[in-house]
Each structure stands twice: as structure tokens, then as C-alpha cells.
Amino acid sequence: MTAQLVVFYLLAAVTVLSSLGVVLTRNVVHAAFMLLLALLAVAGIFLMAVAEFLALAQILIYGGAVTVVVLFAIMLTRSDDQPRADHSQRPLALLTAVGVFALLVIAFVASDVASLESATGVGTDTESGFEALGLGLFTDWAIPFEVASLVLLVALIGAILLARSAEDGE
């Protein structure tokens, strides 16, 4: 039980610290790599909550695809005169973020967590969720699933159209 908690705190610390690195670092490329670290730690958090499939999908999609796409975008939008990375409204942004954090934590603590404590819980529920996830995804949620794949297809076609330069068009 305590080992579980230690691993969770470790992963949470890596996630939060590297996310802070993403929003605080001056170097854009460092931000992209710290995003990778944060997303891999979130995959670990998913494993702690017995969501193995989501952990795998997280590593594949975020660790593989999204980080590479972001790095490409950084490379292609590089200008020589790199201005300040941050806005002048930074103090206001900090105030908003701290306010939202306080509000969310108050809401979570005040909400009825006690009624959920009788639940199976992460520690006791060791059975894999693969079967239930697959069954749910392809029976009850089959139509949303297909629509999501259509959305992905349309978005990617749109991305190709937008990113293509005007000269090789028509």
C-alpha cells in the first residue's frame, strides 16, 4: 500500500515539475521535451489506476506522434529574432492559475469523496480492464467510435490542405 503511494507521489512529482518546466522554460525545444516527460509520467499515473490500455495509447500517441509533430512545428516556425517567450500579462496569468487551482482543490475536497471510499479501489482491483474496455468501445460506444475516426480523418485531411503551400496547389 505504501509502496503504491510512494510510486504515485514520484510520478506526480515528475508530472508537475516537468509541466512547470514546459510553461516556464525560455527554450521552446526544451519545452517540447519536457512535455514528453510529463506525458510519459501521466502514462505511469494511468497504470497506477489500472488503465493499461490508456497508458499504452498515451505513450504511443503523445510520446510518439504529438511530440514529433510539435517538434516539427517548432522547427518550421523558427524566426531568428526570438522575442521574449512570455507575455506582459504574466502576473495576471499566475493569479488566474493559482485561483483556479485553489477553486478546484476546494471543490474536490468538499465533494462527496466519502461515498466513493467503499469502492473497489485501485489496490484491490487487479483485474485487467482490457476486456470491458474493448466490449464497451465496440458495442455501446460503436457509433461515437466511428464518428471519432471520421473526425480524425477529416482533421488530418484539413491539416494537409492547410499546411500545403499555395504554389503547389490546384
Added chain:
Amino acid sequence: MLELVHFQVLSAALFSIGIFGVLARRSAVLVLISIEIMLNAVNVNLVGIAAFSDRAADVRVFGQILVVFIITIAAAEIGLALAIVLRVFRNRGSANVDDLNVMKW
């Protein structure tokens, strides 16, 4: 003992870090990265609730199914948004969000 509130506080922290990034950054790519962090905060929350709910397994798994859809939409969003950023950079020579003020009155 690991509890739901651990996941919720982690999710709240990630979400507010994302909000700070969206508001404080000037580069459009960094704003998009911060939005990804916020989406991940939502995913952590959903997965936590799915793991701690006392419903039957086939109801509980709904939280994870929702996360599958969020990851799909997030992938579509980042691909499309980065294509738009690329286009803006090509047309205007800058990918900073506060340079994009042509529609500002």
C-alpha cells in the same frame, strides 16, 4: 492508501499549470502545448474516477472510454492547430499570438 483525492489534486495542479501556460505564453506552439497539458489533466481525473467508482465494471469502464475519445480529439486538434500555426507563420512571418491582431478593433 491511494485515494481518489490524490488523482483529483494532481489533475487540478496540471490544469492550472496549463491555464498559466495558455495565458502567459506568446508563442502559439507553446500555447498549444499548454492546452495538451490541460487535456491530460482531464484524462487523469477521468481515469481516477473510473478506478475508484463503486459501479459495475462495465459502467466503470465508461470513464476510460471517454479518455479514448479525448485522446482522439486531442490528436486531431493538435494536428489541425499546428497546420494553422504553420500557415499563419508563412503568411505573417510570426507565430506569436499577440501579433495576430488584424481582427482586433
